[in-house]
Amino acid sequence: MIAAPRPPVPILMYHEIAGPADTGSHLAVPPSQFAAQLGYLHDAGFHTVTAGTLAEIMNGGAGRLPDRTVVLTFDDGFEDFHRQALPLLERYGFTATLYVTTGWVQDAGPLPAGQRPGRMLSWDQVAEVADAGVEIGAHSQLHPQLDQLPRRRLREELRVSKADLEDRLGRPVPGLAYPFGYSSAAVREEARDAGHGYACAVGNTLPRPGTDPLALPRLTVRRSTSMAAFRQFTNSRNIPMIFCKDRALTKGYAMVRRTRAALGQVRRGD
Numbered sequence: 001m002i003a004a005p006r007p008p009v010p011i012l013m014y015h016e017i018a019g020p021a022d023t024g025s026h027l028a029v030p031p032s033q034f035a036a037q038l039g040y041l042h043d044a045g046f047h048t049v050t051a052g053t054l055a056e057i058m059n060g061g062a063g064r065l066p067d068r069t070v071v072l073t074f075d076d077g078f079e080d081f082h083r084q085a086l087p088l089l090e091r092y093g094f095t096a097t098l099y100v101t102t103g104w105v106q107d108a109g110p111l112p113a114g115q116r117p118g119r120m121l122s123w124d125q126v127a128e129v130a131d132a133g134v135e136i137g138a139h140s141q142l143h144p145q146l147d148q149l150p151r152r153r154l155r156e157e158l159r160v161s162k163a164d165l166e167d168r169l170g171r172p173v174p175g176l177a178y179p180f181g182y183s184s185a186a187v188r189e190e191a192r193d194a195g196h197g198y199a200c201a202v203g204n205t206l207p208r209p210g211t212d213p214l215a216l217p218r219l220t221v222r223r224s225t226s227m228a229a230f231r232q233f234t235n236s237r238n239i240p241m242i243f244c245k246d247r248a249l250t251k252g253y254a255m256v257r258r259t260r261a262a263l264g265q266v267r268r269g270d
């Protein structure tokens with residue numbers, strides 16, 4: 001046992017656990033592939049903690065992490081988390097963090113605009129998942145690009161989603177994941193003011209000592225992630241190589257969006 005965050009703890013980001021017959025999303029990981037990944041983590045002696053626990057320890061809280069620790073996170077609140085992921089997590093004694101977009105919850109009522117991205121969890125299922133020991137985190141109300149919102153809407157997105165989850169679940173919601181991983185200094189400030197102790201971005205790198213707890217980087221797991229790549233990045237090897245394309249895209253696009261926001265070319269709802 002050594003004190004966190006040495007060695008760095010990989011934070012993995014999943015979305016749907018579904019096969020190509022059920023979804024067109026290239027981010028969806030088929031159940032058999034997900035089972036193989038968890039099987040590998042188990043056999044290789046990995047432990048799991050929630051993102052909240054990792055953030056607490058990184059923030060100087062009490063506790064130590066086992067040598068091989070990984071954080072499993074799931075974005076959006078797809079129904080297959082309950083049906084596919086949870087039984088597998090339970091089989092291996094693993095925990096996870098699920099970031100729920102409150103406006104997308106299946107029985108949250110009609111959406112003001114747009115559609116849910118798939119079959120989503122119901123409020124009862126979110127509560128069941130929380131009761132099973134999975135951390136529930138916030139992921140906004142309507143999944144906007146938070147860094148493009150005017151302050152008032154930004155504040156509302158962050159505060160209402162956190163309060164909704166806490167009221168429904170009767171437990172604190174200590175953190176969030178930014179939709180699309182996008183944040184800015186203003187977004188991080190509002191997240192902290194809303195009471196969030198930490199937040200996950202994407203970044204496709206590892207948290208290091210000194211990493212901003214309101215911008216914890218995660219590693220994207222997708223359908224095309226091979227078992228060899230999965231083994232390498234969970235062992236903190238070859239990460240820049242495996243994710244070089246993602247990182248270039250994220251950085252380039254962040255610059256485009258910052259420029260657009262500065263020029264006032266981003267309209268509400270973009």
Ligand SMILES: [Zn+2]
Binds near residue numbers: 179180
């Ligand atoms: Zn999302």
